[in-house]
Amino acid sequence: MKVLLLENVKGLGKAGEVKEVADGYARNYLIPRGMAVPATPENLSQAEYKKRIQEAKMKRLAEDMQALAEALSEITLTFKVKVGEKDKLFGSITNAEIALALERQLGRPFDKHKVELEEPIKQLGIYSVPIRLMPGLVAQVRVVVEKED
Structure with a gap:
């Protein structure tokens, strides 16, 4: 099952990455704990949108600093x-x-x-x-x- 990581998971990947994991690991551990969501087109586009907003914030912060x-x-x-x-x-x-x-x-x-x-x-x-x-x-x-x- 492909999942989109919502936070850094030790041994798996960083937040925002799409990873292939075992179905049971995703359903029983990652998804219930809010660490990942299924990698559906909607979730991927929402993550991309959040990433663009975060990059814009970081750019503004860098300019201010x-x-x-x-x-x-x-x-x-x-x-x-x-x-x-x-x-x-x-x-x-x-x-x-x-x-x-x-x-x-x-x-x-x-x-x-x-x-x-x-x-x-x-x-x-x-x-x-x-x-x-x-x-x-x-x-x-x-x-x-x-x-x-």
């Missing part, structure tokens, strides 16, 4: 902090603080997990901080850490 990456590359975040001896910061600047500053500057929520700061910033200076917006798209934000007056 590219525009955001360009906007982020123009941003400079300035942090004024208290320092001790040898210009060492009291505390540090973390990815959460950078994400919060980006939220304020952009006026929209920003996930701290997108900020790829290897370790918190503990010295004065200028840093280039990578922001992973989506797989294959990384923007750089300039972060300036200055001494508080």
